[in-house]
Amino acid sequence: MAGEMNDTELLREAWAxxxxxxxxxxxxxxxxxxxxxGQPGHDEWERCGCEVATTVRDMKAVERKLYLELEQRGVFA
Structure with a gap:
């Protein structure tokens, strides 16, 4: 179908x-x-226990998975 996006392009757009x-x-x-x-500072989202930092860590984990999948597909070659 014309104009239909393949899954690699969709993954690339989601990653971006x-x-x-x-x-x-x-x-x-x-x-x-x-x-x-006694708590981590503003720039220490990797260790901070707040909801925003937790969301960032979760999103970074998904972003890494998307990146690895795209890398395996040769998108960044």
Missing amino acids: AMDSAIVELIRFHKENMPVFP
Whole structure:
């Protein structure tokens, strides 16, 4: 069918959208999340226990899976 997107292109677009969204969420976390004594700082989303940081970590895990799949398909070659 004309205009139909194949799954590789769909995965590439999903990866690109997630990559962009993750950058924005990391910036939001760094600039807007409060720092409490004894807790990780703004830029430590890798270890922070807040909901935003947890979402970023979950999205990064999915982004890595998408990237690996696309890499196996030769999209980045």
